[in-house]
Amino acid sequence: MTVRLHIGLLVNPLAGLGGSLALKGSDGEQLREIAAGLPPEQRHRAEDRVARALAPLCSDHAAGEVRFSCWAGDMGENVIARLGMPGNVLGEAPDGLSSAADTRQAAQALLDCGVDIIVFAGGDGTARDIYDVVGDHFPVLGIPAGVKMHSGVFAVSPEAAGELLLQLLRGGLVGLVAQEVRDIDEEAFREGRVLSRFYGEMLVPGEGRYLQHTKVGGRESHELVAADIAAWLVEQMEPERLYLVGPGSTTAAFMEELGLANTLLGVDVVRNGEVLAADADESTLLRLLRETGAEATILVTVIGGQGHVFGRGNQQFSPAVIRRVGLQNLVVVAAKSKISALQGRPLLVDTNDAALDQALVGYHPVITGYNDRILYRIEAVAPVS
Numbered sequence: 001m002t003v004r005l006h007i008g009l010l011v012n013p014l015a016g017l018g019g020s021l022a023l024k025g026s027d028g029e030q031l032r033e034i035a036a037g038l039p040p041e042q043r044h045r046a047e048d049r050v051a052r053a054l055a056p057l058c059s060d061h062a063a064g065e066v067r068f069s070c071w072a073g074d075m076g077e078n079v080i081a082r083l084g085m086p087g088n089v090l091g092e093a094p095d096g097l098s099s100a101a102d103t104r105q106a107a108q109a110l111l112d113c114g115v116d117i118i119v120f121a122g123g124d125g126t127a128r129d130i131y132d133v134v135g136d137h138f139p140v141l142g143i144p145a146g147v148k149m150h151s152g153v154f155a156v157s158p159e160a161a162g163e164l165l166l167q168l169l170r171g172g173l174v175g176l177v178a179q180e181v182r183d184i185d186e187e188a189f190r191e192g193r194v195l196s197r198f199y200g201e202m203l204v205p206g207e208g209r210y211l212q213h214t215k216v217g218g219r220e221s222h223e224l225v226a227a228d229i230a231a232w233l234v235e236q237m238e239p240e241r242l243y244l245v246g247p248g249s250t251t252a253a254f255m256e257e258l259g260l261a262n263t264l265l266g267v268d269v270v271r272n273g274e275v276l277a278a279d280a281d282e283s284t285l286l287r288l289l290r291e292t293g294a295e296a297t298i299l300v301t302v303i304g305g306q307g308h309v310f311g312r313g314n315q316q317f318s319p320a321v322i323r324r325v326g327l328q329n330l331v332v333v334a335a336k337s338k339i340s341a342l343q344g345r346p347l348l349v350d351t352n353d354a355a356l357d358q359a360l361v362g363y364h365p366v367i368t369g370y371n372d373r374i375l376y377r378i379e380a381v382a383p384v385s
Helices: 029-036 045-062 077-082 100-112 124-134 160-171 184-192 222-235 249-258 282-292 318-324 335-340 354-360
Strands: 006-010 066-070 087-089 117-123 139-145 174-184 196-207 244-245 266-269 276-277 296-301 308-310 328-333 346-347 362-369 373-380
Touching: 006 045, 006 077, 006 100, 045 077, 045 117, 045 139, 045 160, 066 077, 066 328, 077 087, 100 124, 117 124, 117 160, 117 184, 124 174, 124 196, 139 160, 139 196, 160 174, 160 196, 184 335, 196 276, 222 249, 222 335, 222 362, 244 249, 249 266, 249 296, 249 328, 266 282, 276 282, 282 318, 296 318, 318 354, 318 373, 328 346, 335 373, 354 373
Parallel strands: 006 066, 006 117, 066 087, 117 139, 244 296, 296 328, 308 346, 328 362, 346 373
Antiparallel strands: 174 196, 174 373, 244 266, 266 276, 362 373
């Protein structure tokens, strides 16, 4: 079977050890020195919790649906092997006991190799190190294994993390929310002072549910959802950026929110609250991108029933246009009811460029309401043989 979910696994093997040793945390050289003298069986707390989280995926991995990339030894490789799930090892900690620098290096390597999500085991310190690399634009999920876990990026239990990953693999409506990364100063904590610091936010999958304010008579109202999506998008707009607005009623609501005329079955270009081009073709899009030199965003919706994102009714977004805008600047919007109607089937791309289609494959955020996102899979219509 085709691999559907590429997980980047990162384990902090020192996570949680500081609690049993009454160190109030697992950061710092003191714990590293102590851990170096511990027998291996006493350093398996984090690994055991990862094994509990990944156990539900074992049968799916056997079918070839899950792929892992990880760091060597205790930082991921060992637990993958323990579960009988071979992984792609990208590197290793030089002295066998990982440091914050090793965590950051591993996180960067996982990003570079194209994983769909980074799953990590640790505490607030590990979350902070990963945040330093991925920021707030890439999905992560924390398996709780540390002493200090005040951040909102952790699942409530290892088993809960596993269920979320399984739901994601099966095409469920898995929400994607921004959660805080916080950490307590361990030295101050050891002195009896609690100093918690906010570092930022990371995107985390969570259980997807319909929002109450988007329901009418027990059913989702497309008009209300489209209006919510439009209001959120308009609030996030950057004045000098070009917005290439694809066809569809959901994207039309965006234009209506701006008070601009819309080409329902065409592509409009907006900048600074003005329409630069209506019903633009490929050459017009490329010309505007070239002449303005501005950063741009492609805004597309999903064709109901089919699930196509590119290649059906919006061929103006040619491979040349998509590459010029950049894959990181694609925004997909859709009502949850439209995604739910796919019954777990993926969204589809058919740009007539096999290499570009494959570059688009993976799990992507889909905006489904006001500050409401899910993480959902995109696949190519014609997979590379």
